[in-house]
Amino acid sequence: MRPELKNFKGFTLKNLPEYEGFAQGHRACQGCGTVLPLRLALKALGPNTIAVTSTGCMEIVSSPFPYTSWNVPWIHVAFENSATVASGIEAAIKALKRKGKLKSKEKINVVVFAGDGATFDIGLQWLSGALERGHDFVYICLDNEAYMNTGVQRSGATPFGAHTTTSPAGKIIKGQTTWKKNLMGIVIAHNIPYAATANPAFPIDLMNKVKKAALVNGPAFIHVYATCPTGWGTKSEDSLLTAKLAVETRVFPLYEVIDGKYIINRKVDKPKPVEEYLKIQRRFRHLTPEQIAYIQERVNQEYEKLLKLAESFGETQTEQKDE
Amino acid sequence: MTKKFAKEVSIAVAEAVAQCKVDVISAYPITPQTHIVEHLAELVNNGELDAEYIPVESEHAAMSACIGAAATGARTFTSTSAQGLLLMYETLFIASGMRLPIVMALVNRSVSAPISIWNDHSDVMSMRDAGWIHFFAENGQQAVDLIYHAYKVAEKTLLPVAVNIDGFILSHVVEPVTFLDQNLLDKYLPPLKIKYKLDPKNPITIGAIGVPEIYTEAKKAQDEALKASYKIILQAWKDFEKLTGRKYLPVETYQMEDAEVAIVIMGSLAENAMNAVDILRAKGKKVGVVRIRLWRPFPTKDFLKAIGKVKTLCVVDRAVSHGATGGPVGIEVRSALYQSNKRPRVLNLIAGLSGRDVTKEDFVEIFEKTFETLTKKPTTPYEIYGVKE
Amino acid sequence: MPKDQGLISWKELAPGMYILEPGNSKKFKTGDWRAFRPVLDKDKCIKCGMCYILCPDICYQQDQDGFFICNLFYCKGCGICAANCPKKAITMVLEEE
Ligand SMILES: Cc1ncc(C[n+]2csc(CCOP(=O)(O)OP(=O)(O)O)c2C)c(N)n1
Ligand code: SF4
Ligand code: SF4
Ligand code: SF4
Ligand SMILES: [Mg+2]
Numbered sequence: 001m002r003p004e005l006k007n008f009k010g011f012t013l014k015n016l017p018e019y020e021g022f023a024q025g026h027r028a029c030q031g032c033g034t035v036l037p038l039r040l041a042l043k044a045l046g047p048n049t050i051a052v053t054s055t056g057c058m059e060i061v062s063s064p065f066p067y068t069s070w071n072v073p074w075i076h077v078a079f080e081n082s083a084t085v086a087s088g089i090e091a092a093i094k095a096l097k098r099k100g101k102l103k104s105k106e107k108i109n110v111v112v113f114a115g116d117g118a119t120f121d122i123g124l125q126w127l128s129g130a131l132e133r134g135h136d137f138v139y140i141c142l143d144n145e146a147y148m149n150t151g152v153q154r155s156g157a158t159p160f161g162a163h164t165t166t167s168p169a170g171k172i173i174k175g176q177t178t179w180k181k182n183l184m185g186i187v188i189a190h191n192i193p194y195a196a197t198a199n200p201a202f203p204i205d206l207m208n209k210v211k212k213a214a215l216v217n218g219p220a221f222i223h224v225y226a227t228c229p230t231g232w233g234t235k236s237e238d239s240l241l242t243a244k245l246a247v248e249t250r251v252f253p254l255y256e257v258i259d260g261k262y263i264i265n266r267k268v269d270k271p272k273p274v275e276e277y278l279k280i281q282r283r284f285r286h287l288t289p290e291q292i293a294y295i296q297e298r299v300n301q302e303y304e305k306l307l308k309l310a311e312s313f314g315e316t317q318t319e320q321k322d323e
Numbered sequence: 324m325t326k327k328f329a330k331e332v333s334i335a336v337a338e339a340v341a342q343c344k345v346d347v348i349s350a351y352p353i354t355p356q357t358h359i360v361e362h363l364a365e366l367v368n369n370g371e372l373d374a375e376y377i378p379v380e381s382e383h384a385a386m387s388a389c390i391g392a393a394a395t396g397a398r399t400f401t402s403t404s405a406q407g408l409l410l411m412y413e414t415l416f417i418a419s420g421m422r423l424p425i426v427m428a429l430v431n432r433s434v435s436a437p438i439s440i441w442n443d444h445s446d447v448m449s450m451r452d453a454g455w456i457h458f459f460a461e462n463g464q465q466a467v468d469l470i471y472h473a474y475k476v477a478e479k480t481l482l483p484v485a486v487n488i489d490g491f492i493l494s495h496v497v498e499p500v501t502f503l504d505q506n507l508l509d510k511y512l513p514p515l516k517i518k519y520k521l522d523p524k525n526p527i528t529i530g531a532i533g534v535p536e537i538y539t540e541a542k543k544a545q546d547e548a549l550k551a552s553y554k555i556i557l558q559a560w561k562d563f564e565k566l567t568g569r570k571y572l573p574v575e576t577y578q579m580e581d582a583e584v585a586i587v588i589m590g591s592l593a594e595n596a597m598n599a600v601d602i603l604r605a606k607g608k609k610v611g612v613v614r615i616r617l618w619r620p621f622p623t624k625d626f627l628k629a630i631g632k633v634k635t636l637c638v639v640d641r642a643v644s645h646g647a648t649g650g651p652v653g654i655e656v657r658s659a660l661y662q663s664n665k666r667p668r669v670l671n672l673i674a675g676l677s678g679r680d681v682t683k684e685d686f687v688e689i690f691e692k693t694f695e696t697l698t699k700k701p702t703t704p705y706e707i708y709g710v711k712e
Numbered sequence: 713m714p715k716d717q718g719l720i721s722w723k724e725l726a727p728g729m730y731i732l733e734p735g736n737s738k739k740f741k742t743g744d745w746r747a748f749r750p751v752l753d754k755d756k757c758i759k760c761g762m763c764y765i766l767c768p769d770i771c772y773q774q775d776q777d778g779f780f781i782c783n784l785f786y787c788k789g790c791g792i793c794a795a796n797c798p799k800k801a802i803t804m805v806l807e808e809e
Contacts, residue, residue, distance in 0.1 A: 013760060013761050013762070013765065014761075016761065016764075016765065020770055022735075022770065023734075023735030023736070023737050023738045023770070024737065024738045024742070024769060024770045024771070024783070024785075024786040025737035025738045025739060025740035025741070025742055025786060026737055026742075026769070027740075027742070028768060028769075029788075030745065030788040030789060030790040031768065031788075031790030031791065031792055032768050032790075033768070035768050036766065036767075036768040039768065039770060040765070047523055047526075048523045049523060050395070050521045050523065052391070059530075059532070060532060062737070063528060063530070063531035063532050063731070064531070064532045064534055065531045065532055065533060065534055065537045065729060065731065066531075066537070066720065066731060066736070067731070067736055067737040067739070067740055068528035068531060068731040068733070068734065068735065068736060068737060069735060069737040070526065070528050070734060070735065071526060071734045071735040072523065072526050072734070073520075073521040073522055073523060073525075073526040073527055073528075073529075074521075074526070074527075074528050074529065074530075075390075075391070075394050075521060075528075075529040075530050076529070076530035076531070077387060077390055077391070077414070077417055077421075077530055078387070078413055078414065078417060080383075081383060081384065081387035081414070084379060084383075084384040084387035084388050084391070085387050085388070085390055085391035086391060087349075087377055087379070087384075087387075087388050087391065088347060088349060088377065088387065088388035088389060088390060088391025088392035088393075088394075088395070088397075088399075089391040089392065089394070089395045089521060090391075091347045091349075091375035091377050091388065091391075091392055091397075092346060092347050092375070092391065092392035092393075092395035092396065092397035092399075093395060094375055095346040095347055095373070095374060095375040095392075095397055096346060096395070096396060096397055098373065099346065099373060101346075101396075101514065102396070104523075108523060125380060125381065125384075126380075126381075126383075126384055126387070128380070129379055129380035129381075129384055132380075133377065133378070133379075200766075203765045203766060204765075229790075235791075236790040236791060236792070237790060237791030237792055237794065237795040237804070238795070239768075239790070239792055240766060240792055240795070240796055241795065420728065420729075421728040422727040422728035423728075481727050481728075519726060519727065519728075519730050519732070526734040527730050527731065527732050527734070528730060528731035528734070529728060529730050531729060531730075531731050533729060537720060537725075537729065539722075540720060540721065540722035540725060541722070541725060541729040543722040544722040544723070544725050544727070544729075547722070548727070
């Protein structure tokens with residue numbers, strides 16, 4: 001156990017902070033499951049936070065001048081470089097504190113919110129540099145599995161088979177032809193102290209992970225499964241049902257990697273068939289039985305891999321009781 | 324008090340930056356900028372400079388980190404050249420649009436292709452519309468002084484400043500320089516205090532979307548700020564002159580009082596041009612040099628005054644503006660002339676690309692060429708000087 | 713109060729077009745996006761707070777009696793609160809003009 005985490009008791013539905021770092025009146029679509037984890041993360045972090053956001057839906061919905069939804073100091077610079085902007089902020093805080101020009105006893109959290117496009121694709125180099133250099137910051141990837149802001153184009157995070165506007169379900173090629181990039185693997189290879197996956201259908205778990213990520217000294221990364229009813233073709237009220245099914249089918253397992261140790265937060269012993277997950281999303285409606293079978297097989301394999309990692313480099317599973 | 328040191332100009336620049344007590348340095352190595360950032364790393368690691376040095380993985384990242392740090396209220400520095408500048412390009416406009424007082428030493432180098440590490444101004448000219456203030460140094464002392472001025476001006480105007488230093492022919496030569504006494508510098512350049520910054524005590528939003536209803540106003544405000552920087556720059560130079568006796572002007576002249584023809588030039592080649600003036604003046608020829616120290620904001624009035632009553636101006640550009648009506652400085656000069664009644668002929672030469680030497684003898688020849696235009700109009704809007712046919 | 717878009721002179725802009733008032737989007741009404749409205753049945757509600765934590769639009773606030781009340785100025789009518797209420801205490805009702 002990391003000493004920074006020793007005193008952290010965790011949030012529960014009964015002791016949630018009242019504070020909101022994100023304000024109402026934002027322009028995210030009805031039922032947006034990408035803005036929800038953003039809101040929850042800021043709630044967990046509290047006001048002593050500086051946020052950086054990459055170009056993408058969350059930047060657009062939160063900052064059409066003269067309105068801002070940010071209650072914390074916020075900067076948006078570009079699409080790909082948020083990790084480095086955060087590096088600069090973190091370095092500035094360090095230097096200014098050391099030189100007595102910034103008097104803040106409490107730790108100032110530096111947090112990045114970036115989409116899957118910003119993280120998996122265009123910003124991977126910036127992210128890698130910042131993780132490697134060891135800046136003390138939290139990077140939260142809100143992975144809605146495509147470039148939503150520009151009209152649902154595929155990214156390296158788009159799942160196999162999914163229809164997007166640049167991986168359309170055509171007559172011959174039916175949707176995304178590649179498997180989702182193993183971003184967690186790439187991140188973990190940087191040997192950072194804290195990495196985790198999270199999901200807004202498990203809000204307390206998500207908030208706890210964000211808080212831990214902030215408490216840990218050094219870089220922390222959270223891969224958040226983020227739903228997008230508009231881009232995925234799901235009903236807005238099903239936003240979190242989809243998210244829950246992603247965990248229950250093992251499509252998106254919840255785990256943490258603390259100092260290289262894998263902890264599966266929610267073991268899924270009796271998984272639901274992936275088909276249940278796929279069939280409620282229009283982006284998958286063209287899938288052939290062969291494609292579905294392939295996805296099922298690959299999901300099983302990936303989950304097995306994760307179990308092996310947890311067995312080899314793991315700690316026993318910690319049970320969740322809050323949701 | 325003012326001791327002279329023989330220093331490589333890059334090292335002197337790094338020491339001037341350190342004297343300015345920067346908080347955050349973020350840079351990526353590229354020839355010919357390397358000695359500056361290496362020396363700064365050394366100063367930090369030896370405990371001689373209390374700063375965070377971020378060894379980023381690219382120049383885009385270098386500027387991105389400066390943006391983050393400057394927005395948090397830190398005094399920042401970066402340096403680059405050519406390809407590095409081009410990789411940084413996107414963020415250059417963001418730095419100025421966000422009004423961040425970042426200082427960059429731009430060690431000028433030609434842009435690929437063909438790949439070349441040698442000096443010209445094709446890198447800086449690619450960013451002339453990016454909203455930065457630009458100084459051009461002619462020698463080591465100016466390079467050092469302009470770093471001091473850059474911080475002073477950046478922090479008063481809330482605009483980023485680039486100090487242009489010719490690669491190799493200036494950056495790598497050893498020259499005598501004097502550094503400003505630290506106590507005097509501390510008075511000249513007080514600690515950075517920024518009103519609006521990323522601070523949890525007073526949360527602000529930086530980088531909001533400029534919807535069509537506001538983008539025009541935002542750009543107007545930025546443009547006015549750049550124009551208004553002119554007076555602040557003059558004041559910074561006046562204050563500096565009081566401290567050191569060294570005088571800086573937006574446009575400097577050499578033997579222009581009665582000049583009939585003059586060369587307009589920026590950067591360190593001006594020294595060769597001035598040597599050519601001495602040779603020709605000894606023969607009774609009325610020649611002079613107009614040296615542009617402040618490139619952005621372009622000092623039109625000073626320029627028009629500086630050219631006096633010349634009959635022909637020869638603008639020596641150090642970059643090609645492909646498909647344009649001249650080199651970048653040539654275009655600027657013609658446009659400035661149109662704002663007055665002065666109509667000297669303009670000969671526009673593009674010279675010294677990729678470190679090709681333009682010696683004082685070459686400048687003598689250029690002056691002679693310029694004299695020819697007194698009787699004969701130039702036949703092309705611009706030409707590439709010294710090219711082998 | 714931020715002025716309406718288009719009414720701000722360049723002279724009144726903060727440098728860099730910074731927005732100096734945090735969270736001022738709360739002045740922006742998103743309630744008119746709604747087709748369905750969540751209606752709470754207080755008899756079924758166990759005040760667990762799930763609706764409050766899962767609303768992407770931060771609509772719910774607890775009243776003096778501990779009930780979570782939806783602010784219709786913001787509610788976009790997505791139905792997430794209703795779908796995830798463990799007691800099915802919220803129903804989505806069609807908005808009438
Ligand atoms: C350098 C650059 N290339 C392309 C774009 C266009 N662009 C803006 S946002 C975006 C996609 C964002 O996707 P993602 O990061 O997944 O965020 P999302 O909108 O899906 O939340 C793209 C392609 C850009 N702004 N900058
Ligand atoms: S497009 Fe998707 S991610 Fe973007 S705001 Fe709408 S629902 Fe959210
Ligand atoms: S989720 Fe349902 S039961 Fe829980 S507080 Fe909300 S309305 Fe009441
Ligand atoms: S319907 Fe959606 S927006 Fe309205 S209160 Fe429920 S969760 Fe919030
Ligand atoms: Mg996305």
